[in-house]
Amino acid sequence: MTKLSVNINKVATLRNARGGNNPDVIKVAQDCERFGAQGITVHPRPDERHIRYQDVMDLQKVVTTEFNIEGNPNGRFLELVKKIKPTQVTLVPDAEDVLTSDTGWDTIKYEVFLTETIAELKSYGMRTSIFINPAKDLITGAAKVGADRIEFYTGPYAEQYSKDCEQAIEAYVECAKLANSLGLGINAGHDLDLTNLQYLKHQIPALKEVSIGHALICDALYYGLENTIQMYLRELQ
Template sequence: MTKLSVNINKIATLRNARGGNVPDLLKVAADIENFGAEGITIHPRPDERHIRYQDARDLKNIVTTEYNIEGNPNQKFIDLVLTVKPEQVTLVPDGVDAITSNAGWDTLANASFLRDVIGTFKAANIRTSIFVNADPKIVAGAADTGTDRIELYTESYAEAFSKGDTSGITPFIAAAEMATSLGLGINAGHDLSLDNIQYFSEQIPNLLEVSIGHALICESLYFGLDNVIKMYLNKLK
């Protein structure tokens, strides 16, 4: 079964809005695991507008499932990941002013840089994943960097699906088949939701993990975290 990793950035955003510790990010992370999630994902950004770098350190002592830290591998991020040593690091080419992730890596143009960064993390026994668009050439480039996995950037699929167009899955199937042929593990994330997750997981071969944050937290406003996590797990079976 595909694993569900819950991105808790939005919990940190809510906490930061009032300047206190409500909701308690660490307690929410532990509760999410108790509700059945199989991983916790965070994506600290340089301005710490949601997840703070100290959160990343504190969560290391809380997360008992899989801990995944996403981000643009500048030196501050690299140092954080090497200190915390999560089970997985996901490399995302965010601009400093990006509201949210909006593109995957060009693994061909950035091959040397990615190879060096991935080598650093793998030397520390941290599994690596690269955030990529659904393009077989880019997936092949990812394999050449030495990464363990790719994370498919699923916004275009989600947008097409919301309009009733299931053909948006086609490039993702091709990218997943390429990844499998090259021995890469497959993760996916961005705009996945209760509406579109089941079809995606049914169509993508060898999908190991999905990382879901914004939609899951929004859905939880209506149904509650416990219920929503169980709803996702049911759709991923």
């Protein structure tokens, strides 16, 4: 079974645009779980333009499914996750000024840094995942640095899907086979939606988790949050 983790960053973006607490990020997270989501994902960035560090602290008290915290493992981020001890920490190599995540780790170039960081996180009992592009040498590198899982950066897959779905998925399938052989769990995230999600799941049956935020929240404007979560869950069956 592939779990659906709902990224609620966009809910916080909407709240922050007006100030106050509407929509209530904490309540939305609880509702997502109540509507069937098997996880909640947040990605706090240094400028706190959507999820704030205090949000993460508050969510830790109420999330009852898997709590996944994504981010660039700088000092402040590492201190946060060591306090929270979420189910999973997903390491993402975001520059501070990036609009959204747009590439994965070079696990070869940053081997020493990732090895040390992952060892520290695992000593606190947290599952670790590395945001990564579908390249075999990088997958091998992810196993070498001690990651529990990889999270495929699926932006390129989503962009190419409508043009040639077989070509769009090819590298991901090959890298998934390698990851399986190396004992790595497989997650995926970025630009996944109701159009391309089912094909990804069928082609990578070992997929453990998808993290979806932007498209799911956009769909909820039309279909409602509860119905939208159920629609995404059906795509993963």
